Amino acid sequence: MEDFTINEMQDMQRNLQEKYKDKWESIGPETGKNKLLWMVGEIGEVIDIVKKNGGTKACSDAKLRNDLVEEMADVLMYYNDVLLCYGISAEELKQSYSEKYKKNMERW
Structure with missing residues (x-):
């Protein structure tokens, strides 16, 4: 089995959000707290x-x-909803994660 990417998860979440848009709260910064x-x-x-x-x-x-x-x-699923709520892309997450990883590798 190949890796399961954040982009794939976000696409799946977008599909769920579209399907249940009349039942679930919308994706956006105002609902990010609830998703968290x-x-x-x-x-x-x-x-x-x-x-x-x-x-x-x-x-x-x-x-x-x-x-x-x-x-x-x-x-x-909720993690990806949060990313979508705040418009955080997989690329942004990768960059920030990589920078944080480097800091932690040099910490002790």
């Missing part, structure tokens, strides 16, 4: 799986692992 809060909720669901079962079991038990991966996908 929804993402934090999904992160909480990931944490609950690991907290209740331990990391090893969450990785090795097939059902728990499936639940963990599904919740991580939810996190990524």
